[in-house]
Amino acid sequence: MGRNTRKRRTPLATKAIAASAALALGGGGLIWANFYASAHESNNSGQNQTKAAAGQVATIACPDVGQKLTNVPDRARQGVATELANLDKQITEAYARLASTRQAQTQDAGFVQNAIVGPLKEKRAATLDRIRIDIQRVGGQVDAAGLSALAACTTQTANQTTAGGQNNQNGGQQQQNGGQQQNGGQNNGGQASANPSAGAGQNIGGQAGNGPVAADFVDITKVQPNVAAKPRKTGNASNGTFTTRCGVNANKNHNTDNVIVAPGVNNGAHHLHDYVGNQKVNAFSTNNSLIADQTSCQNQGDLSAYYWPVVRIQNGTQDFDQNKDGGGKEGNVGKILTPVQAQIKYVGSPTSKVTAMPQFLRIITGDAKTTTNGLANANAHWSCTGFENKVQLTTQYPICPQGSNVVRTFAFQSCWDGKNIDSANHRTHVAFADANGNCGNGFKAIPQLTMRLVYKIAPPVLQNGQVKNAYAVDGFPEQLHKAATDHDDFIAVFKNNLANTIANCLNQGRQCQ
Numbered sequence: 001m002g003r004n005t006r007k008r009r010t011p012l013a014t015k016a017i018a019a020s021a022a023l024a025l026g027g028g029g030l031i032w033a034n035f036y037a038s039a040h041e042s043n044n045s046g047q048n049q050t051k052a053a054a055g056q057v058a059t060i061a062c063p064d065v066g067q068k069l070t071n072v073p074d075r076a077r078q079g080v081a082t083e084l085a086n087l088d089k090q091i092t093e094a095y096a097r098l099a100s101t102r103q104a105q106t107q108d109a110g111f112v113q114n115a116i117v118g119p120l121k122e123k124r125a126a127t128l129d130r131i132r133i134d135i136q137r138v139g140g141q142v143d144a145a146g147l148s149a150l151a152a153c154t155t156q157t158a159n160q161t162t163a164g165g166q167n168n169q170n171g172g173q174q175q176q177n178g179g180q181q182q183n184g185g186q187n188n189g190g191q192a193s194a195n196p197s198a199g200a201g202q203n204i205g206g207q208a209g210n211g212p213v214a215a216d217f218v219d220i221t222k223v224q225p226n227v228a229a230k231p232r233k234t235g236n237a238s239n240g241t242f243t244t245r246c247g248v249n250a251n252k253n254h255n256t257d258n259v260i261v262a263p264g265v266n267n268g269a270h271h272l273h274d275y276v277g278n279q280k281v282n283a284f285s286t287n288n289s290l291i292a293d294q295t296s297c298q299n300q301g302d303l304s305a306y307y308w309p310v311v312r313i314q315n316g317t318q319d320f321d322q323n324k325d326g327g328g329k330e331g332n333v334g335k336i337l338t339p340v341q342a343q344i345k346y347v348g349s350p351t352s353k354v355t356a357m358p359q360f361l362r363i364i365t366g367d368a369k370t371t372t373n374g375l376a377n378a379n380a381h382w383s384c385t386g387f388e389n390k391v392q393l394t395t396q397y398p399i400c401p402q403g404s405n406v407v408r409t410f411a412f413q414s415c416w417d418g419k420n421i422d423s424a425n426h427r428t429h430v431a432f433a434d435a436n437g438n439c440g441n442g443f444k445a446i447p448q449l450t451m452r453l454v455y456k457i458a459p460p461v462l463q464n465g466q467v468k469n470a471y472a473v474d475g476f477p478e479q480l481h482k483a484a485t486d487h488d489d490f491i492a493v494f495k496n497n498l499a500n501t502i503a504n505c506l507n508q509g510r511q512c513q
Contacts, residue, residue, distance in 0.1 A: 072424035079134035125151040207314040211480035231437035238348025239509040256326025257283035271474035301496035331477035341454035346447040348506035350437035356503040366487030380486035414448035415439035
């Protein structure tokens with residue numbers, strides 16, 4: 001796996017911004033179909049409406065409020081996190097309303113705006129005001145005008161959600177290899193929609209009608225090599241590795257919570273996670289409960305929480321959560337796949353010794369909302385066995401040749417600010433090293449967590465602009481199951497001096513397990 005280096009990032013807004021600028025950044029959204037484009041045509045109106053639906057499927061992009069809140073006082077963070085979870089819930093509820101009102105949308109050109117987008121803005125405005133109150137109540141400063149500007153959402157065409165061509169990871173740096181990514185709105189592939197109110201052409205593919213589509217897949221044998229050379233190691237490099245064996249979640253430890261982003265909120269992730277390591281992680285976990293729990297890791301001193309969204313095969317089958325929140329009720333459908341391999345390895349820095357990870361450090365790598373946020377924080381790596389050193393994909397899922405398995409890998413941020421175990425937006429306390437492997441801005445090198453998950457998946461088939469037997473990661477329903485939304489979560493929980501043992505192993509250049 002290529003080393004994950006520092007990525008281009010969009011500066012976080014700290015002042016009032018115009019609504020249009022905020023909307024351009026995206027954040028959450030929901031799928032809708034612009035059926036009314038030809039609703040008033042007198043000839044062949046039904047046929048024209050179906051054609052319009054197939055070509056004009058879009059998302060509604062809402063500013064990602066959580067990424068902009070970089071200075072929330074500690075005493076306000078729980079309340080703010082609860083309200084941010086409410087914003088996500090409002091979007092998923094609006095999405096469900098869109099999916100159940102297809103006929104009304106064909107009959108009323110203003111239905112989406114008046115019945116869905118407008119009310120969504122009003123709900124978001126009230127929630128944002130509660131966030132302002134939470135922050136100001138404890139003496140924090142907030143730009144009220146800038147915050148209120150994040151209430152409005154706007155529509156995006158399907159082309160906007162896949163614009164920019166194939167975007168591959170070159171050692172963690174995004175590079176545009178334009179032309180391979182097609183307009184997702186033009187490919188209504190996948191299984192038939194699970195929503196009985198959505199007829200042919202009224203969804204954008206996938207077993208639940210919210211993706212993936214044919215353009216989300218590529219034959220990896222036809223992709224040009226794009227993995228860059230690793231940074232050159234210096235004489236002060238920490239050359240060791242430390243592998244912790246924690247299983248593949250064969251015991252099916254799942255939930256749809258996310259204690260990092262939405263503590264205290266049931267179904268805060270709106271999609272299902274695999275958990276290895278710490279075995280009792282949920283929305284209500286605390287540092288004290290984590291250190292007292294059991295672990296699936298062979299090294300019983302490793303109680304860290306390692307969790308990621310599940311992968312499903314969309315072949316018409318259903319799993320245990322077909323009718324549950326975070327599962328089928330929110331567009332995450334199909335058979336859940338268990339990895340055949342799951343490797344968790346800590347690696348050193350090519351330019352310096354590493355500092356031991358602080359207890360309870362939280363890191364999120366990747367972005368679950370890239371469909372509407374853009375790729376600034378994307379960190380997805382998709383490949384196939386036998387191709388990992390040549391090709392890593394960000395915005396498409398690979399179709400692997402016979403005998404090759406699908407691989408998803410993660411390389412977490414490896415630079416720490418030396419003070420905080422988390423930050424208000426869960427990003428600014430850690431960073432990626434630069435292209436030469438150096439940490440900047442006073443950050444310290446820490447062991448870099450890397451993960452490699454291997455799945456045995458029958459290759460999807462692309463035919464006539466459609467995809468059969470697609471696979472995809474779980475995600476927020478409005479994110480269309482895009483490959484770029486892949487992400488991974490980690491909470492460092494160590495006993496028996498294990499954090500120092502890992503750092504010493506790397507610094508001494510040993511290969512440890």
